[in-house]
Amino acid sequence: MAELKVKILLAEDDPNFGIVLRDYLELHDYDVTLCNDGCKGNAAFRKGTFDLCILDVMMPEKDGFTLAREIKKLNPNVPLIFLTAKTLKEDMLEGFKIGADDYITKPFDSEVLLCKIHAILNRSANNANSKPATSEFRIGQYLFRPKLRILARQGHEQKLSPKEAELLHMLCLHLNDVLPREEALHQIWHEDSYFTARSMDVYIAKLRKYLKEDAAVEIINIHGQGYRLCVHNTAPY
Structure with missing residues (x-):
């Protein structure tokens, strides 16, 4: 049986950058759902099951921080990575307060992003395995x-x-x-x-x-x- 691919929700409003990043991640065997605004990202998350979310901070309709809060209400344990062109300390702190696992400033090295995704998914899996579900x-x-x-x-x-x-x-x-x-x-x-x-x-x-x-x-x-x-x-x- 083929191994199930890791599913990533990518919310990015820049169509060119979003498509390039999606194709790059898919080339490395990730299953990526691309949405070009926060509202579509919320709808996609509600419909599917995702192992990781990569969210642009500045998006039309609904910004990445708002989308992240909505996602965390639906699944507090899903890992989050924020993408942003801004380097303001306040924005970074806001992202981590919401529950971000990492915060990446554009432009960035795609290989570094892959390494961060791999590390976050491994950490998430180890945390899940170290805390088995207890019924009572x-x-x-x-x-x-x-x-x-x-x-x-x-x-x-x-x-x-x-x-x-x-x-x-x-x-x-x-x-x-x-x-x-x-x-x-x-x-x-x-x-x-x-x-x-x-x-x-x-x-x-x-x-x-x-x-x-x-x-x-x-x-x-x-x-x-x-x-x-x-x-x-x-x-x-």
């Missing part, structure tokens, strides 16, 4: 099922909201260790700002309320770093 977590007296968004204790089930479930899931993956504040904000809210940070504090308070019946379980605020879900005096599971 034991948190003291509680049983948490992330996919069903259910937190259960002694026959009582609490249905969590999507963000509550995502946040508790991340805390479980860092059980008894620190979940960095920035990591949670970028993964769940796709933005690290004063308002999203306050929103996360509200969700942490809700999770503390749900877990309060077991005195051995607590979520600790690690000042300047993040949060730590601790289970005290319990055997490892």
Whole structure:
């Protein structure tokens, strides 16, 4: 059976450059979908499944940053590379805050882009393999099922909201260790700002309320770093 090609979404409004880059990537065995504006890029991402997105920052209809935020809401784990003719520090910081894996300034060496794509895809695959999907977590007296968004204790089930479930899931993956504040904000809210940070504090308070019946379980605020879900005096599971 033939090996499946890596699928790349390329959003680039310059028709000549877009076609040349698409053909170059396809020459190196990538399956590339080319869109010439952000709205078409969003529609293509919703229709297909992509392993990587390469987005031009300045595009008509919808810019690359806006498209990236929409993509991250649909799939927080998909890798992103931004292309831009601008070298402003503020733009680069904005791209990385959204969740970019790399930021490349035009003009660039095509071989360098290939190396960056290869490195990002390898890193993404290694991260996926190092964190196998877990169908449920034991948190003291509680049983948490992330996919069903259910937190259960002694026959009582609490249905969590999507963000509550995502946040508790991340805390479980860092059980008894620190979940960095920035990591949670970028993964769940796709933005690290004063308002999203306050929103996360509200969700942490809700999770503390749900877990309060077991005195051995607590979520600790690690000042300047993040949060730590601790289970005290319990055997490892």
